[in-house]
Amino acid sequence: MQYLLLIYDEEQVWGKMSQAEQxxxxxxxxxxxxxxxxxxxxVAGHQLQPxxxxxxxxxxxxxxxLTDGPFAETKEQLGGFYLVNAKDLDEAIxxxxxxxxxxxxxxxxxxxxxPQAPKPA
Amino acid sequence: MDFEKHYREESGRxxxxxxxxxxxxxxxxxxxxxxxxxxxxxxxxxxIPANPPAWLVSTARHKAIDRLRRExxxxxxxxxxxxTAEVSVSPLxxxxxxxxxxxxxxxxxxxxxxxxxLESQVAxxxxxxxxxxxxxxxxxxxxxxxxxxQRLVRAKRKIRDAGIPYRIPAQESLASRLDAVLLVVxxxxxxxxxxxxxxxxxxxxxxxxxxxxxxxxxxxxxxYAETQGLLGLLLLQDSRRDARTSTAGDLILLxxxxxxxxxxxxxxxxxxxxxxxxxxxxxxxxxxxxxIAAVHAHAKTAEExxxxxxxxxxxxxxxxxxxxxxxxxxxxxIAMAGPLETGLALLDDLERREELSEFHLLPxxxxxxxxxxxxxxxxxxxxxxxxxxxxxEIECRFLRRRLTELGAxxxx
Numbered sequence: 316m317q318y319l320l321l322i323y324d325e326e327q328v329w330g331k332m333s334q335a336e337q338x339x340x341x342x343x344x345x346x347x348x349x350x351x352x353x354x355x356x357x358v359a360g361h362q363l364q365p366x367x368x369x370x371x372x373x374x375x376x377x378x379x380x381l382t383d384g385p386f387a388e389t390k391e392q393l394g395g396f397y398l399v400n401a402k403d404l405d406e407a408i409x410x411x412x413x414x415x416x417x418x419x420x421x422x423x424x425x426x427x428x429x430p431q432a433p434k435p436a
Numbered sequence: 437m438d439f440e441k442h443y444r445e446e447s448g449r450x451x452x453x454x455x456x457x458x459x460x461x462x463x464x465x466x467x468x469x470x471x472x473x474x475x476x477x478x479x480x481x482x483x484i485p486a487n488p489p490a491w492l493v494s495t496a497r498h499k500a501i502d503r504l505r506r507e508x509x510x511x512x513x514x515x516x517x518x519x520t521a522e523v524s525v526s527p528l529x530x531x532x533x534x535x536x537x538x539x540x541x542x543x544x545x546x547x548x549x550x551x552x553x554l555e556s557q558v559a560x561x562x563x564x565x566x567x568x569x570x571x572x573x574x575x576x577x578x579x580x581x582x583x584x585x586q587r588l589v590r591a592k593r594k595i596r597d598a599g600i601p602y603r604i605p606a607q608e609s610l611a612s613r614l615d616a617v618l619l620v621v622x623x624x625x626x627x628x629x630x631x632x633x634x635x636x637x638x639x640x641x642x643x644x645x646x647x648x649x650x651x652x653x654x655x656x657x658x659x660y661a662e663t664q665g666l667l668g669l670l671l672l673q674d675s676r677r678d679a680r681t682s683t684a685g686d687l688i689l690l691x692x693x694x695x696x697x698x699x700x701x702x703x704x705x706x707x708x709x710x711x712x713x714x715x716x717x718x719x720x721x722x723x724x725x726x727x728i729a730a731v732h733a734h735a736k737t738a739e740e741x742x743x744x745x746x747x748x749x750x751x752x753x754x755x756x757x758x759x760x761x762x763x764x765x766x767x768x769x770i771a772m773a774g775p776l777e778t779g780l781a782l783l784d785d786l787e788r789r790e791e792l793s794e795f796h797l798l799p800x801x802x803x804x805x806x807x808x809x810x811x812x813x814x815x816x817x818x819x820x821x822x823x824x825x826x827x828x829e830i831e832c833r834f835l836r837r838r839l840t841e842l843g844a845x846x847x848x
Contacts, residue, residue, distance in 0.1 A: 367590060368598040370551040379612075383553040383594070403601040404551060405609075426598050 317358070319396065326365050359398060362428040369425045372408055374417040381408065386423040394420070437484055439476060447472075447567045450489050450496075452543035456602055457493070458500050461564065461592040467496035467503070540565070541604050541656050544649075548617040549600050556591040557620050558627075563588055566645045576627060576639050614657065618666050618722065621649045625670050629677075630828070643674050654709075665713040665723030671706030672729035675699040687834040691738035703733045724753040743773035760792050768801050780805045796825035800835060807842065816842055 329337070344362075351357040366385040373380045394416065401407035404424070411422040447468065454464035471492045485491040547560040559577075562568045574584035594600065605613040628642025650667040657663055679693035707730045713723040728749045735741040750766035764786055771779020783802045792798050803818035819839045826832045 364597050368594055370598065381550040383551055383556065401599075403599045405601055405603075405605075407599075408551070424598075 321393070330365075361398075364426045364428055366425075369423055370404065370408060372411040372417060372422045372424055373420070374412050379408070379412050385425070386421050388421060391420050437479065439472070442488070443472065444567050446489055448543070448565045449540040450492050451564055451567075452539035453489075453493050454496050454500075455546075455564075456539055456542060457497055459602075461595065463500060463503075464496070465564070467500045468492065470499050471496040537656075538604060540652065542602050544617055544653070545604055545613055546595065546600060546602050548613075548620045549595070550613070550616050551598065551600060552591050552594060554620075554623070556587055556594075557616070558623055559584060559587050560591045561620050561649075562624065562642075562645065565649065568641070568645065572641070576642055611660070614653075614660055614662065617653065618650075618662060621646050621653070621670075622666060622722070624649070625673070629673060640677065643670070643677065646670055647674060661713045661716040661718035662720050662722060664709045664716075665718065665720060665726055668706045668709035668713060669722050669726035669729060671702045671709070672726055672733055675702035675706065675733060681830070685830065686837075687830050690732060691741075695736065698733065703730075706730065707733065719752055719756060721753065721757045724749055724756065728753075741772070743769055747773055760786065760789055761795065761797075764792070764795070764798050764801060768805075771805050776805050776809055780809070794825055796822045796827075796831070798822075799825070803835075803838070807838070812842055 332340075348357065348360060369385040371382040371384065371386050373382075397410075397414070399407065399410055401410060404426075407424050407426075411417060411424050414422055416422070451464055451468055454468055455461055458464045458467065474495055475488075475492065479485070544561065544565055547565060548557045552560070559573055562573050563570060570585050570588060571581050574581040577584070604610070624642050625646035628639040628644075628646065647667070647670050650663060650670055653663045654667050675698050676690070676693060678699070679695070679697035680688055682688055706726065710723055710726040710730050713720075714727060728746050731742050731746050731749070746769045747766065750762065750769055754762055754766060764783065767779045767782035767786065769779075770782060773779075780802065783798065783805065786792055786798060787802070799818045800822035803815050803822055806812075806815035806818055816839065819835055819842070823832060823835045823839075826835060
C-alpha cells in the first residue's frame with residue numbers, strides 16, 4: 316500500500332531555531348531520507364516553503380479566485396495532492412485551477428524549498 | 437535640477453527596469469538609491485547627462501555587479517547580469533529602449549498580482565511604482581510604520597519565494613489582470629478622497645498619484661476602454677476637491693458645494709474620456725460611475741441635476757455590477773428624482789439586508805429623506821444609528837450637526 320506522510324509543525328518555532336539547530340535537523344532528515352531510500356520505501360519528499368509563500372486557488376462560476384495565504388477552511392479537509400513542475404507561480408496556479416476539485420474546494424499552491432548555494436564563511 | 441521632483445516622476449520606471457535586470461526588488465531599490473546618491477554628488481558639478489534615466493540604470497547596474505562580486509555570489513543569474521552590463525552602453529540600444537518601455541507595466545502588474553493580499557498590492561504599488569516612502573504610506577493609512585514596512589517586506593519576499601513572474605500577463609489573462617490593477621488604483625484614489633478612518637478627509641497626494649497611474653495605464657494600454665473609464669471617473673471626482681470641505685474642515689455635501697470651485701478643466705477632460713469609453717461600446721463599472729459623476733458635474737446648480745438620467749445609469753450599473761451599496765445610491769437618486777417617498781421605501785427595504793447592517797451611509801440617507809419629509813422623530817433615530825456606525829471623524833461631525841439642527845427645529 317502507499318501512504319502520504321504529512322508533516323505539521325509550528326513555523327515560528329522552526330524560524331526561531333539557531334543555524335546550528337536547523338543544521339542538525341537537516342542532517343537528521345538527510346539521514347532519514349537516505350535510510351528509507353535504501354529500504355525502498357521512499358517515493359518522494361521535500362521541505363515546503365513557509366505558509367507566507369502560499370496561494371489558495373478556487374474556481375467558482377468559471378472564475379479563478381485567488382487568496383494570498385494557505386488553505387484555512389474548517390469545512391474542507393485534505394483530499395489529495397499533485398507535485399508539479401511549473402516555470403513560475405502563474406503556471407502553477409493555472410494548473411491548480413484545472414484540478415476538478417478546484418470547483419468545489421480549495422487548492423493550496425505552495426512552493427518547495429530550493430537548495431541554496433552555500434553562503435560564504 | 438529638482439531631484440525630488442525627478443525622483444517622484446521618474447524613479448518608478450527606472451526601478452521597474454532595474455528589477456527586471458537585477459531580478460530582485462530589494463537589490464534594485466538599494467542600487468537605485470546608491471545611483472541617485474552618486475548623481476546628487478556629481479551632476480551639479482559635471483552637468484546633467486544627456487539621458488538621465490539611462491545613466492541611472494547603468495550606474496545602478498554596475499553597483500549591483502560590484503556588490504555581488506564582493507559578496508561572492510556567483511549564481512547563474514548574477515553571471516548573466518555581468519554579461520549584459522558589459523555589453524550595454526549609454527544611450528540604450530533600440531532593443532533595450534523597447535524593453536525599457538514595457539518595464540513600468542511589468543512592475544505595475546507584478547505589484548498588483550492577485551496572489552498578493554489586496555492591502556499588500558496597494559502598499560507595494562505606492563512604494564515602488566509611485567516612489568512614496570513607507571512613512572508617508574503608513575501615515576496615509578493610519579498604520580504604524582513598522583507594520584507597513586513588514587507588509588512590504590513580506591510582499592517582496594512572496595514575489596521572490598513563490599516565483600511570481602516579472603512579466604506583462606499573457607494576452608488571454610491581460611484583461612482580468614488589468615481589472616486587479618484598476619481596482620488598486622481606485623482604492624488608492626478612494627483612500628485619498630475619503631479616508632476610511634480618522635480626521636483627514638482628503639489626502640490629495642494619493643488622489644494625484646492615482647490619477648497619474650491611471651494616465652500611465654491609458655497611455656501604455658490604449659486598447660482597454662476600462663482604463664479610460666477609470667481615469668474619467670477619477671478626474672470628475674477630483675474636480676470637486678476644493679469644494680468638498682469648509683475652511684473649518686467640515687464636510688460639504690454635493691448639493692451644497694460652491695460649484696464655482698469645481699475644476700472645469702478636469703470636468704472637461706473627465707467627461708471626454710467617459711464619452712470615449714462609453715462610445716467604444718463599453719458599459720463597465722468605471723465608465724458608468726464616471727457618467728453619473730459627469731451628470732452631476734454638468735448641472736449648473738444642484739436643482740438642475742438630471743436625476744432621471746442618473747437613475748437610468750444606476751440601472752445599467754446594477755445590471756453590470758450587482759451590489760447592495762449601488763442599490764442604496766440608486767434609491768437615493770430615485771428619491772431625488774421624486775417623489776421622496778418612493779426612494780425612502782426602497783431604502784427601508786435595504787435596511788433589512790444583512791450585508792448592509794454596518795453601512796453607515798444607509799441610515800444617513802434614510803435620515804436625510806426623513807428630515808426632508810419633516811418626519812423628525814424618525815430622522816433622529818436614523819441619524820443616531822448612522823453615528824453609531826460612522827468611523828470617519830469628519831462625517832461624524834456632519835451627522836452630529838444634522839442632529840443638532842433637528843433639535844433646533846424645536847421638536848426634540
